[in-house]
Amino acid sequence: MAYVSIPTYSRSLPQRYALVGAKCNSCGIVNIPRTLNCLKCGATQFEPVKLSGRGKIYSYTTISRGASPPEFATQQTLVGSYHVAVVELDEGPKIVAQMADCKSEEIKIGLPVEATFRRIYEDEGMIRYGVKFRPARTG
């Protein structure tokens, strides 16, 4: 990941803050992030849809010291290694996000997870908020 300008970030706030995806009007799959053409059928008409934030870990990795993109350098200096997962959401799409509220040994492929709203990083004096995932709680 690299620098994301404030206008670009701002345009995608509903997606980044609340997991609002784009449901294709022709084939029905959910695209998140929204693309110009549906990833499955190429159609161009979508309906916004708020995703549940629930899903399962499809894959994950650990970002160790020295391996983080620059925007996460401060986080890594203070808290060390962190985990990034590919989460397969209940509605179908897969997204990449950091894990929160868990220990390394809890993270496994197939683990049910849920979205949590967190600070992601800071840039240009502003806080970039977004979604991370944590092990699903009952209820």
Added chain:
Amino acid sequence: MSAEIVSCGIHLPRLRIKRDEYQKTWRYFAPRWLEEKTVADFDEDPITMAVEAALNALRNADLDASQIDALYFASTSPPYAEKLNASTVATALNCRSNIATLDIASSNKCGISALLSGFDHVESGRGRLCIIVAADAPIADPTGSLDQQMGAAAASIIIGSEQVGALMEGSSSITKDSLGERFRREGHRYLQTVDLGRYQEASAEEIVTSCVTDLMEKLERTVEDYDFFVLHGFEDGRTIDLAKRLGFEDGKVTRAMFSAKVGDSGAASPVLALSKVLESATLKQHVILCSYGPGAGADALSLVVEAEMKTNPGLRFEDYLARKEYVDYPTYLKLRAFLGGN
């Protein structure tokens, strides 16, 4: 138009620090009433905690964020001193764009000020559903004793006119300028106090006493008419003393500034305490709450339960208390840096 509390939602961070950790480092721990307290993780702040609590309030009421007409955000430690904080919360909840938003700050009682403004919003007919959320992680100098009591929490309340819940019966407010208690000057990072001992306590007690008695007189009630008394602004012993002097029995009192397992979560404390009370309050029970803000002012309000609150499994106060991971003191100091505490 009448206004009722439709639902509540809370959030406590998962991290905790025990009093022993302070004792190991400092050889003393001033807040005797506190066993352990909540600590915001490096990626949590009042905005993120507010989102969690507000989502829980919506879930508990089976409401969709698109039905909300106003969102009021209250915090003494908002991430932005200037720039709307409520807009971030509203977008994260996926609210409509044509809603009223308001940030309320600069006093411990601003959580209850937000609640009263929320009632006004609905009672006046300006909107049908208003969500208020108080979230705080107050910061004081770690070399002083004030830091030792500071926790982090958020609590949210949805107010409506078409749903049945806890009916707002009336309110009363007192304002009197006073110096020396908890304050934070513009541009300063840390909360401060000037310890004036009994003088300060007496002044605060006088304000709360007149606020509570004024409300009961207005409603032609006595302490016997109330099942719960939520008092915010005083530490444990003083809460009980003051409540006793007002005539409330021990069993009815909920201490709202300080919870033994949460700590002082600023503006969120009284809203959190009210949410906890409404989780267990039964039909026709009456609740009186008074929130005190140093500097000084107090707001009191009276509620009657017309329908018991529903709280989903996993989202109750006890569930949040149970989900925890302890950190040591050096880790705590590191995490505070993310809140701008150094």
